[in-house]
Amino acid sequence: MRSKSCFTPFLYLLLFAAMLVTAALCVCLGSVNVALSDILAVLFRGGEGVDDGTCSIIRSVRLPRVICVAEVGAALSLCGAAMQGLLKNPLADGSTLGVSTGASLGAALSIAFGITLPGLPFSGTMVMASLFAFLSLLIILALAFRLDHSLSTNTIILIGIIWSMFVSSILSLIVTFASDRLKAITFWTMGSLSGSSYQNALILLVVLAVGSLILLRLANELNAFAIGEDNARSVGVNVRRVRLAVLITVSVMIGVCVSVGGSIAFVGLVTPHIIRMITGPDHRKLLPCSLFGGAIFLLLADLTARMILRPLELNVGVVTSFVGAILFVYIYFKTRRNR
Amino acid sequence: MEPLLTVSSLSVNYGELAALKGLSFELFAGDWLMLVGPNGAGKSTLVNALSRGVDYSGDILWKGQNIKTLSPKELARHIGVLSQNHAVGYAFSVYTVVSMGRYAWSGGLLSRGDKDKSAAIERALELTGLTGMEDRPVNQLSGGELQRVFLAQVLAQDPDTLLLDEPTNHLDLVYQKQIFSLIGQWLEQPGKAVISVVHDLSLARAFGSRAILLNDGGQAAAGSPEEVFAPEILNRVYSMDVAEWMRVLLSSWK
Numbered sequence: 190m191r192s193k194s195c196f197t198p199f200l201y202l203l204l205f206a207a208m209l210v211t212a213a214l215c216v217c218l219g220s221v222n223v224a225l226s227d228i229l230a231v232l233f234r235g236g237e238g239v240d241d242g243t244c245s246i247i248r249s250v251r252l253p254r255v256i257c258v259a260e261v262g263a264a265l266s267l268c269g270a271a272m273q274g275l276l277k278n279p280l281a282d283g284s285t286l287g288v289s290t291g292a293s294l295g296a297a298l299s300i301a302f303g304i305t306l307p308g309l310p311f312s313g314t315m316v317m318a319s320l321f322a323f324l325s326l327l328i329i330l331a332l333a334f335r336l337d338h339s340l341s342t343n344t345i346i347l348i349g350i351i352w353s354m355f356v357s358s359i360l361s362l363i364v365t366f367a368s369d370r371l372k373a374i375t376f377w378t379m380g381s382l383s384g385s386s387y388q389n390a391l392i393l394l395v396v397l398a399v400g401s402l403i404l405l406r407l408a409n410e411l412n413a414f415a416i417g418e419d420n421a422r423s424v425g426v427n428v429r430r431v432r433l434a435v436l437i438t439v440s441v442m443i444g445v446c447v448s449v450g451g452s453i454a455f456v457g458l459v460t461p462h463i464i465r466m467i468t469g470p471d472h473r474k475l476l477p478c479s480l481f482g483g484a485i486f487l488l489l490a491d492l493t494a495r496m497i498l499r500p501l502e503l504n505v506g507v508v509t510s511f512v513g514a515i516l517f518v519y520i521y522f523k524t525r526r527n528r
Numbered sequence: 529m530e531p532l533l534t535v536s537s538l539s540v541n542y543g544e545l546a547a548l549k550g551l552s553f554e555l556f557a558g559d560w561l562m563l564v565g566p567n568g569a570g571k572s573t574l575v576n577a578l579s580r581g582v583d584y585s586g587d588i589l590w591k592g593q594n595i596k597t598l599s600p601k602e603l604a605r606h607i608g609v610l611s612q613n614h615a616v617g618y619a620f621s622v623y624t625v626v627s628m629g630r631y632a633w634s635g636g637l638l639s640r641g642d643k644d645k646s647a648a649i650e651r652a653l654e655l656t657g658l659t660g661m662e663d664r665p666v667n668q669l670s671g672g673e674l675q676r677v678f679l680a681q682v683l684a685q686d687p688d689t690l691l692l693d694e695p696t697n698h699l700d701l702v703y704q705k706q707i708f709s710l711i712g713q714w715l716e717q718p719g720k721a722v723i724s725v726v727h728d729l730s731l732a733r734a735f736g737s738r739a740i741l742l743n744d745g746g747q748a749a750a751g752s753p754e755e756v757f758a759p760e761i762l763n764r765v766y767s768m769d770v771a772e773w774m775r776v777l778l779s780s781w782k
Contacts, residue, residue, distance in 0.1 A: 279618070422581060425685075469621070
């Protein structure tokens with residue numbers, strides 16, 4: 190093996206610490222500021238010596254939200270990194286490909302028409318969102334492939350945008366007719382994690398754990414895809430199986446994230462791009478670091494959304510879209526210059 | 529002697545277009561088979577079919593076994609491909625790209641790792657003159673350097689048969705000479721064979737042990753280079769006096 194690998198554990202440790210510090214900061218700050226000592230008291234001493242109001246803010250508002258935000262950030266960013274490798278396209282992400290919008294449509298449909306699985310009242314939205322995320326990916330890739338066999342950056346992004354607009358219009362229609370049942374359209378197009386619960390956090394944790402396990406085990410195969418799909422085939426990668434595994438995993442993760450927090454754009458674009466500058470493109474490092482990086486990025490975005498117009502609260506998607514759109518243009522020009 | 533590769537009635541269609549029309553041939557250990565023919569004759573399609581990159585009809589057998597029944601890793605240990613186009617989007621290091629050649633030898637979760645990995649990679653880097661460039665990002669290399677990186681990858685892969693699509697396309701004459709003699713040495717190992725697509729008929733004639741001349745998806749001629757490169761066959765396929773043109777080119781050096 191080559192040198193420089195001793196750097197990696199240190200990097201993971203550093204990112205993990207940064208994530209914890211950011212999370213603590215996010216629990217502390219808000220419309221009411223909370224002392225760090227109070228958080229520690231609630232976490233480790235059952236809220237001893239903390240007044241009830243503060244205790245309940247920490248326990249039932251801030252903590253579940255911060256946990257959900259970190260998990261959604263980690264999941265979206267991991268999905269972005271995996272798709273960018275699989276498609277050899279640094280601009281691929283749930284939002285740029287229209288997968289998140291597709292998932293939103295699935296979730297909205299299941300709420301509007303009351304589609305649930307027997308015995309699991311909450312799961313209907315998640316299953317429908319994941320299914321629609323997967324269908325969106327298939328449609329986008331099939332269309333892109335028909336137009337241009339090499340699946341070039343421009344084609345995929347263009348079709349993603351068209352797909353997003355098309356799905357958004359259907360989504361608006363459903364929300365207009367079923368407004369009593371559905372959260373506001375802004376939830377599905379901009380995303381917000383203000384109503385997070387521990388139940389959401391637990392579901393996200395399970396999906397994140399399983400999804401990460403699958404994708405991290407495919408890191409080497411993703412490297413091969415990022416070098417080139419033909420090359421991946423010739424070195425012996427089972428391209429069909431790997432592609433399907435990644436697409437399904439990514440769809441389920443994005444679907445669950447969207448059904449919990451709506452469509453939060455550009456997280457999967459911004460984080461892997463920044464992480465790649467630190468770790469290089471090797472997915473064996475990029476994927477785990479993107480998990481931490483995504484959590485940190487979305488925590489900071491959520492904090493900004495809560496703080497910037499205090500006591501008003503922005504949707505977190507407003508912040509991520511603002512940062513993401515600028516970075517998108519930057520990456521787009523940079524990749525074009527490299528051609 | 530049992531052939532390494534048996535191709536029978538191989539056809540490939542791209543929609544309406546028949547790119548290969550019922551091609552049959554055998555490849556034996558020690559062979560250096562040259563695929564020649566005009567643009568669009570089906571040379572690259574044949575390479576793609578042999579590496580299962582395109583759907584085909586007909587049979588391709590590896591030592592009697594249909595390659596469709598082999599796992600991708602097994603196929604990669606038998607047949608390694610060096611294709612023409614390499615545009616790597618990300619800044620992978622030379623070492624990472626070359627080490628990907630060992631993918632087919634990596635085991636599953638419970639098996640031992642690939643113990644020859646480092647040695648195979650180091651040897652491939654040395655043979656292609658890339659020693660010292662291991663940490664360079666591949667997206668900053670010249671076309672020729674990149675070609676050598678992917679050649680190193682397929683050498684590290686150490687397959688029984690090398691499929692080379694225009695192996696020296698981006699390379700200057702120094703590397704053209706080096707790489708053809710390098711492949712010649714590689715071929716001296718027992719049980720190895722090479723199929724390469726070349727446009728340069730002189731190279732094909734000088735290095736090939738056998739040749740197939742393709743034209744319009746079919747086989748115009750096959751056999752020893754002397755037989756295939758007979759003036760009447762070449763002139764018909766290329767619609768020009770090939771030998772005369774070669775002599776004109778050569779005479780400019782006198």
